[in-house]
Amino acid sequence: MTQHQFPPVVATRCLDPIKFTCYFGTFVQTPSLGALQVLTHCAVGVDQDGTIVFVNENCSDYTSYTLKFTGLELHEVRFVDVADSETKFFVPGFIDTHIHAPQFPNNGIFGDSTLLDWLEKYTFPLESSFRDLTRANSIYSQVIERTLSNGTTAAAYYATIHADATNLLADLALMRGQRALIGKVCMNQNSPDHYIETFEESKASQLSVIEHIEKRDPSGNFVRPILTPRFAPSCTEKLMKWLGELRKSHNYHCQTHLSENKREIEVAKELFPGFDSYTDIYYKSGLLGPKTILAHCIHLSEHEKDLLAQTGCGVSHCPTSNSSITSGEARVRWLLNSNIKVSLGTDCSGGFTPSILQVAKHALLVSNHLVMKSENDFEKLSTHDVLYLATVGGAEVLNLNVKLGLFKVGYKFDAQLIQLDCEGSPVDTFEFQNPKWGLLSPEESRGKFLDLIDKWIFNGDDRNVRKVFVNGRCVVDK
Ligand SMILES: O=c1[nH]c(=O)c2nc[nH]c2[nH]1
Helix, strand or coil, X not given: CCCCCCCCCCCCCCCCCCCEEEEEEEEEEEEECCEEEEEEEEEEEEECCCEEEEEECCCCCHHHHHHHHHCCCHHHEEEEECCCCCCEEEEECEEEEEEEHHHHHHCCCCCCCCHHHHHHHHHHHHHHHHHCHHHHHHHHHHHHHHHHHCCEEEEEEECCCCHHHHHXXXXXXXXXXXXXXXXXXECCCXXXXXXXXXXXXXXXXXXXXXXXXXXXXXXXXXXXXXXXXXXXXXXXXXXXXXXXXXXXXXXXXXXXXXXXXXXXXXXXXXXXCCCCCHXXXXXXXXXXXXXXXXXXXXXXXXXXXXXXXXXXXXXXXCHHHHHHCCCCCCCHHHHHCCCCEEEECCCECCECCCCHHHHHHHHHHHHHHHHHHHCCHHHCCCHHHHHHHHHHHHHHHHCCXXXXXXXXXXXXXXXXXXXXXXXXXXXXXXXXXXXXXXXXXXXXXXXXXXXXXXXXXXXXXHHHEEEEEECCEEEEEC
């Protein structure tokens, strides 16, 4: 079906250790919001640290180029040529900036509840069972496997209040090769007797989790602790202020929920009457900064939005969850226009899918609903916009030491290999829709390829994710 005009795989195996890997094929990325870049016949070189050292577009002789560029011998380089199908391409790994790992068994179970009763009925009972490490081991292993298989190369996880189980989540992510921010949930008020901690307990277990994770990965490039006050209603001011001090003194990451549900906002205001707004509670507690991730942010006032912009926080937009438990529609464009970093979160199990690709599609549909309600086009998000939120947006919000989200020199090779015409693919491909690079005009080929990307976003799923790479290492090979 495809017109492959380039050399086949030259060397796949050698006796000496591989010093360098060169991937050859089509690479798709979103260098800026709304812009989709398609690099065809492109050679991307990755060193042993998983860092991209060259990106050479329109490179017909990629083997000679690579050897010349690196100065290495043929046997020291692994060539991975995936250009055997024109419906195969690399995209940056997805970044899930809001996911509750212990809630995974409840995906799809929410009945007709909304946030506060959903927490009581479904969420707290399940999370409290993570005092059992056998259960934690089995569920956390499954979450990591499932999200990796959906192309998620980095995630900001909420765990539970239990230090041992949280440490286990960090160990499992590190072992399996998924980048992860790991949050021990802190909650010391308005929670059920079977699932609550005192201020002193919260403090002690938070410090022990930080110590454990920092020992496991001193570089912090793979797993890192993230301070996680659950949300204002379940934390005392004393606890939030202590976490705020800790954040500021060590420049730690921080994550919490903000302005998800109207009743939740009323409760927060009732519990903290001395503050100007829900956002102000976090602001005055010292929780807001460039490494803070705020999930939802649906019902913010102008002033609250300005506070997020001023403090440099990132937002995790969770449209699947917001539709499922009837929370509302976040105004993503309104946030982006104020230079607030926005990314996507599955929010399992308020959300029902562990797939950021599905969430990207929901983000687009929710933006269409905002347009239908307000009758202006301003809020509409394109397929290219939501791909940006799923990759570059996620990297900005995670704010790690390593550069992620693009195929660019100096960035880490965290990637997915997508194939639309694989066996069992949910995406139907047709010969007349094939881009036929080199045989049609560049504009025609590009137009056809962009259509394929749209088809992938709307119809694709984990079956199309053939390989996943984190830091240059293949962690999923189907
Ligand atoms: O979507 C949500 N999931 C949760 O677990 C939670 N806790 C507080 N607020 C929350 N929102």
